[in-house]
Amino acid sequence: MPRSIFAPTDMTVGTPWKSILQFTFPMLIGNIAQQLYNTVDTIVVGKYIGDNALSAVGSAGPIINMLLVLFIGISAGASIMVSQYFGAKNRESLSQTIGNCITVTALCCLFLILVATPIIRPALVALNTPPAILDWCTDYLIICVVGIAGLAYYNILSGIIRGLGDSVSALLYLLVATGINIVLDICFVAGLGLGVPGVALATIIAQIVSSALCLIKLARMQEYFDFKLKYLRPRAQYVKTLVRLGLPSGLTQAIFSSAMIIVQSLTNQFGEQFIAANVVVMRVDGFAMMPNFSFGTALTTYAGQNVGAGLYDRVTKGARQGTLMAVGTSTAITLIILLFGKGLMGIFTETAELVDLSYRLMTILAVGYIAVAVTQSLSGIMRGAGDTMTPMWISLITTVAIRVPIAYIISWLTTTPELPHGQSICIQISLLCSWLIGSVLTAIFYARGKWKTKAIKQ
16 A cells, blocks of 8 residues: 655655655655745735834844744754654654643744744844834734744644655645735735734744644654653653753754844844845745755655664765756856846835845855755754754854854945945855855764764664
8 A cells, every 4th residue: 555645754765866855845745834834924015014113024124033943943853853863763752752842832922922022023123123113013013922822832743743854745735825824914914004014913823723733643653653641741851852962953943033133223224124135035035945954854754764763875875966967056046037037026025226226236146046956955964863963163263253243344344425334235244155165074073974973873
């Protein structure tokens, strides 16, 4: 009897590149669908409210990313633990891991709501957010924080499902939620005139639906693990392992988000039009990055299962094949951006000056996607094997020691009476430099092979 596409996949058998590609394709569609959350928000805001509202939603992005670092860490740790325990056929540890993740996520959601909500507006003021968009930014962020559980649980539960080798179910639930988000965006903004808060409400409701569907799916997968109340009680052994594996990924995102917030403060000084152009660039960038993130996640699961089974030669073979597929895909995307970039920018705004500026910024970044393909693929292998520290240190170096200083140095060096804050392209040039250096460092540390000694003890 053929295996259902919704069943977990054992990636320790079969041709490596086929297993990786079969897992990556649904992941890619799912990541594109998730990106549609932000993209639809941007299109609806730009078309129905205006460019200032577009700037407001974009300025909120780095802060939302910072608030999500806890859940990114939990999701990363959970995915690694689940894939290794599944590869080792360790039912008890798999059950304990899933139950503990659900409880830890609930506690983190409560903590975040209580701590973050009161400081949102002061943080926006400290970041030089233009007064014209301050209120919209504040409303958007408060709604997102209050409804954070939907986004948090979707990320954690879908990470668990993918760790089991099932990338199709997470895709299906995300597609349903994306459809809901699009409909509600139009209803709340174009129909009811709720403005920027309506966009946030639509996204939160859609995310709650996707997380509920993931929970139902897990409850029906007891052929592979036990989904019982007793496993919700936190166990020190599993919480410690979750923190050890997930903390570096969470810190990596925290580092990246902190840098984004610092750079956002510089971005805000270039005015509303540049902020809006940067939002458009980041939306296209989000889609361009999707194959890289998809291959990286697929290789994390692939490495986790094979490391759990002790098949290191198979891990190395899959790393080579997966990286080549990722680089080829990113090369094609780079060419598309360079050839058809202006048309892509025109989807988000009808302002000709904004389209031209966005395209100019995008061409600076385009080649960098090939470098990121290498970084994401090899980092995914290292994380899946249990080495989450090395990618964290590389992110720390490229983001804090390279990207932020380069952005401010270029801004300072290009300051003139006409350009009191320097050339705005300092933002994109600094990002490209960090991507290129990051790919070189990742390749070096992967080749050293210390990731082979980091597996979870069964």
